[in-house]
Amino acid sequence: MTTDKPYLLGHYTPVADEITATELTVEGALPPELTGRLLRNSHNPKPGVTPAHWFKGSGMVHGVRLREGRAEWYRNRWVRTPALDGAPYLTEHGPDLAASTAGTHVIEHAGRLLALCEANLPFELTRELETVGAFDFDGKLRTAMTAHPKQDPVTGELHFFGSSPFPPFLVYHVADAKGRIVRSTEIPGATASLKHDFAVIRRHVVFIEGNVTFDPDEHSGIPYSWSDTQPARIGVMPRGEDGTRHIRWFSIEPGNMLHVANAYEDGQGRIVLEGPTVDRKGFRLSWNWWVGAPGRGTEPNARSYTRRWVIDLAAGSVDERIVDDLPVEFPTLNEDYLGVENRYQYAVSFPDEKGYGGYGVVKYDRTTGARRIHRVGDARLPSEAVFVPAAGAVHEDDGYLLTVVSDLKQDASQLLVLDAAGLDRVAAVHLPRRVTAGIHGSWIPDTALDGSDA
Helix, strand or coil: CCCCCHHHCHHHCCCCCCCEEECCCEEECCCCCCCEEEEEEEECCCCCCCCCCHHHCCEEEEEEEEECCEEEEEEEEECCCHHHHCCCCEECCEECCCCCCCCCEEEEECCEEEEECCCCCCEEECCCCCEEEECCCCCCCCCCCCCCCEECCCCCCEEEEEECCCCCCEEEEEECCCCCEEEEEECCCCCCECCCCEEECCCEEEEEECCEEECCCCCCCCCEEECCCCCCEEEEEECCCCHHHHCEEEECCCCEECCCCEEEECCCCCEEEEEEEECHHHHHHHHHHHHCCCCCCCCCCCCCEEEEEEEECCCCEEEEEEEECCCEEEEECCHHHCCCCCCEEEEEECCCCCCCCCCEEEEEECCCCCEEEEECCCCEEECCCEEEECCCCCCCCCEEEEEEEEECCCCEEEEEEEECCCCCEEEEEECCCCCCCCCCEEEEEHHHHCCCCC
16 A cells, blocks of 8 residues: 555554564673663554554554563564554544554553553553553543653652543543552643643642644544644642642743653742743644645654743743754653753754754753764664663663664664763664654563563
């Protein structure tokens, strides 16, 4: 089947089947503390299926099992949701929260592996990536679940939200360290604006509403579009039980953010929020790529520049600025620093809207303002770089970055291990196939899965 849809071509070409391979070839030496699984999710429609939007492609999770310097296995599995077999999301009885693509992210919490898509319930997977089924937290989750939950590194709680184009527009949830929902509350003042990510800091929760909002005339299957009349805002809510009574919304410049790099409260009590954002033109270029329409950018992340907001709660003001004009997406960090001030951030760089520049893994030093890029080479695209702490780590960047690199010239992929301090190559695992360029993923240490030998 031929198609001109950019999300079905090149690095994004779907794989047609599920395989398992063992005892993979390793170049270099894998650090022994890398004992666990790197899991990566991607939109990967079945052969013969052409979704109307990149985000409508069914989810496929790719996994690499590392242990004590060896790469034991690679496997890939579709997330077997009703949508994989064509079930519609909207029925005569309303939304079917189980009809998920489950193709955006994959995480672990309380020993469960969950494949996520923000419009639906999560789907639980086994340690071998087989699908268990929709997971609703023992019936307590009655909304969709964001693909970007935040696990508090101190308490182990999982914070997440459900967003909808219809009231209630935004519901905030907290699950305890054992995976039980202990709080669900509707957020007052929220609108139908698309909310893909958010931030959790020590004393506050931060919600972001951009200019992309519900549009019933958008027929790609993702009913959102840019609106100049939709206000862009940041909502700041205390984390306490009565936090909704004290939420404040702050107007910001027009734009749209998909992914938060981090947020924290600085020494002056101000809230600092950072992440890649797009303006109206950047969103249109990206959207046209996502739906395969004319006038699209060369990449799915056109004009995505890192922006910083400093919210002064006492003064009721927001200072904002672009801090880097390199097109980047998929920001990550050492998640021990989630919600507190961090020095280092990582991202994937993309060519600009004219095709200039190249793909690479970027490291930002927020103290000095320095930027370093590990270029992956011609016709090679890295995935989101996942940080894994080194054994006995002392400094914030003592650790490794794990990224799956798609190589079009070789029709192959590698799991690349970089030293997070200098971005030097440590090792590479040769995978048995070219892995479809994807969205988000996680490193799951064996300790998180009860030390299983599976």
